Amino acid sequence: GRRLTGPELLCQLKARVQPDTLTRDMQPFGSQGWRDQLPSHSLSAHLGALNSCAVVTSAGSLHRAALGKEIDSHDAVLRFNAAPTAGYESDVGSKTTLRLINSQVMATKDHKFLSSSLYSTGLLVAWDPAPYSADLREWYNRTDYPIFQQYVQYRLQHPAQPFYILHPRFEWQLWEQIQDNMAESIQRNPPSSGMLGTVLMMSLCDTVHIYEYLPSKRKTKLCHYYQRFHDDACTLGAYHPLLYEKNLVKRMNQGSDRDIYTLGRVTLPGFRSLNC
Ligand code: NCC
Helix, strand or coil: CCCCCHHHHHHHHHHHCCCCECCCCCCCHHHCCCHHHCCCCCHHHHHCCEEEEEEECCEHHHCCCCCHHHHHCCCEEEEECCCCCCCCHHHHCCCCCEEEEEHHHHHCHHHCCCCCHHHCCCEEEEECCCCCCCCHHHHHHCCCCCHHHHHHHHHHHCCCCCEEEECHHHHHHHHHHHHHCCCCCCCCCCCCHHHHHHHHHHCCEEEEEEECCCCCCCCCCECECCCCCECCHHHHCCCCCHHHHHHHHHHHCCCCHHHHHHHCEEEEECHHHCCC
16 A cells, blocks of 8 residues: 555554553453452553653663653653663663563563562563464463463562553554555564553653664664673564564654654654644
8 A cells, every 4th residue: 555654654553553451350350369460440541641751762772872861851751671770870861650571571580570679660561472363361371471470479579569461452453553554574473562662652641752762873783771782683673573663663753863863762742642
């Protein structure tokens, strides 16, 4: 079909993709003994309307970015997986309102998910790669990593911390939105945490700034700003369809190319701000 414009892509995204979270009334959780650990309300009901939001990728190009003050000036800040702020405040800021984590982080021993203080700030949102159909029951019986076991353990140890799980349907609605706007076939793996988190924030905030998702002049082979590990695949993708996600975000960007180049910053309107 015809290549859609930025405003058209934004309206299509809003119409087709619902970043829902699991609630305890959903099946099959009604029959699970731990169902009361799940939130009774959606994440958007919990947070209410947010004005400005920052999505901070974990990219190596945030090293020496000096974006800390700018990032912290937002009403809410989203971070990913094991990305720390301690020791990196001047580059990435210190505010963490939400942290989006994949189920691998929750389940692999070296991340010390249940005991590390890294995860105890702000609100947690977890996700797990689900089968393409995104049927809740089918996924529940064969998650990629034991997301539910770890979720229940964590909730028992941190009962006061809000903790949400993304509905797997969201992963595949977003995947289809990317595929439908690409000329080539893309790998059938869920979008990266960065892309999921960006669209989640578009559903919660009036304006979203994403940092170093589209690399700035600081573009580097360094994978994460917090680790001495080099791999181009972190920025360009291997398992996740990163290159295609980034292509779509570039087309929806309402900020300038100069903002990308100097600040590594993309500006997207929240769903509420769109007149579709
Ligand atoms: O690396 P990761 O992502 O935690 O990064 C979070 C998001 O930032 C964006 N990013 C990151 C690095 C980079 N150089 N450029 C970027 O644009 C991406 O949007 C990315 O999603 C993930 O998506 O959950 C991922 O998680 C890691 C890993 O599981 C966690 O960091 C915990 O160690 C994955 N790495 C591996 O499995 C080895 C990564 O593929 C995706």
